[in-house]
Amino acid sequence: MMTSRLLLLHSTLLPLHPRRPLLLRRPVSLPSLPNLLRPPPTPRRPCCSCCLAPPLSAGDAAATLVVLAGAYSLVFTFDNLTQRNLIHQSLSRKLVHILSGLLFMASWPIFSDASSARYFASFVPFVNCLRLLIHGLSLATDDGLVKSVTREGNPAELLRGPLYYVLILIFCAIVFWRDSPTGVISVAMMCGGDGIADIVGRRFGSWKLPHNPRKSWAGSISMFLCGFLISIGMLRYFSGMGYFELDWSVSLGRVALISLFATLVESLPTNELVDDNISVPAVSILLSLLTWSS
Numbered sequence: 001m002m003t004s005r006l007l008l009l010h011s012t013l014l015p016l017h018p019r020r021p022l023l024l025r026r027p028v029s030l031p032s033l034p035n036l037l038r039p040p041p042t043p044r045r046p047c048c049s050c051c052l053a054p055p056l057s058a059g060d061a062a063a064t065l066v067v068l069a070g071a072y073s074l075v076f077t078f079d080n081l082t083q084r085n086l087i088h089q090s091l092s093r094k095l096v097h098i099l100s101g102l103l104f105m106a107s108w109p110i111f112s113d114a115s116s117a118r119y120f121a122s123f124v125p126f127v128n129c130l131r132l133l134i135h136g137l138s139l140a141t142d143d144g145l146v147k148s149v150t151r152e153g154n155p156a157e158l159l160r161g162p163l164y165y166v167l168i169l170i171f172c173a174i175v176f177w178r179d180s181p182t183g184v185i186s187v188a189m190m191c192g193g194d195g196i197a198d199i200v201g202r203r204f205g206s207w208k209l210p211h212n213p214r215k216s217w218a219g220s221i222s223m224f225l226c227g228f229l230i231s232i233g234m235l236r237y238f239s240g241m242g243y244f245e246l247d248w249s250v251s252l253g254r255v256a257l258i259s260l261f262a263t264l265v266e267s268l269p270t271n272e273l274v275d276d277n278i279s280v281p282a283v284s285i286l287l288s289l290l291t292w293s294s
């Protein structure tokens with residue numbers, strides 16, 4: 001359902017991609033008679049290297065605006081729910097943590113195949129990065145943003161977890177984009193896995209881990225399972241659209257291994273040293289590169 005909506009949006013925003021299913025192709029209009037009689041335009045000779053560069057894609061600019069609007073709506077919605085006391089601030093923060101990265105990644109197919117598309121997409125976390133810096137340094141105030149993404153309502157918190165989070169999204173979008181499983185798994189582990197560990201751990205985490213009394217078996221087991229399932233779901237989403245091919249007989253084991261290591265790293269009492277939003281994607285990237293290159 002979600003996939004077909006995204007594809008439909010993509011097909012309306014952008015010229016057709018050869019890998020897109022035939023069903024989604026736009027109807028081709030036949031040339032009218034006057035157009036047939038008109039001599040074909042003579043191709044213009046490029047006068048310099050700038051003339052050879054492809055034009056900036058209006059479709060990608062439109063896709064960027066759509067995703068930017070989505071990001072603002074998400075933060076606004078959770079701020080509203082928190083203000084009305086419908087959900088607690090800590091739950092709002094974790095739901096924004098889970099949804100923003102996963103929805104951001106799910107939006108990648110609406111961008112074109114141009115080499116600049118990843119930069120257009122990265123513009124969204126980049127704008128959010130500036131937003132976090134401006135409000136984290138208290139150069140401006142935005143109570144909604146602070147309430148929906150911080151733990152204690154202190155603007156300086158924006159400069160830690162949330163800032164690392166958007167930087168990882170920028171890094172994965174620019175370096176890996178939708179062409180490799182590495183970025184997909186890393187974002188899925190950081191957003192889905194780590195986010196769910198917190199939600200489940202806070203509610204059902206009475207049985208603590210032997211090496212870290214602040215974390216629980218319930219949190220870590222849910223991180224492992226959800227990180228694995230969300231990664232597989234996102235890999236199927238991108239491979240189903242033809243961005244990469246996977247041999248599922250080995251990929252399932254590799255993703256399970258990455259989920260296990262990401263869960264182990266998340267469970268360590270090292271959050272004061274390295275934030276989970278850095279350690280979890282870092283170990284996922286490393287292991288993914290190692291396993292997929294072997």
Ligand SMILES: Nc1ccn([C@@H]2O[C@H](COP(=O)(O)OP(=O)(O)OP(=O)(O)O)[C@@H](O)[C@H]2O)c(=O)n1
Binds near residue numbers: 201205218219
């Ligand atoms: N494996 C885990 C992870 C988290 N938790 C629960 O979730 C809470 C928050 O964990 P964590 O994400 O490490 O908290 P913070 O560092 O406070 O928040 P964040 O990482 O989101 O910045 C913990 O106190 C614990 O109750 C858990 O039980 N088991």
Ligand SMILES: C/C(=C\CO)CCC[C@H](C)CCC[C@H](C)CCCC(C)C
Binds near residue numbers: 068128161
């Ligand atoms: C609370 C967060 C991290 C703490 O661990 C996440 C903060 C998220 C940002 C402030 C908002 C990020 C928006 C995304 C870059 C884009 C989302 C787009 C989508 C379509 C909703």
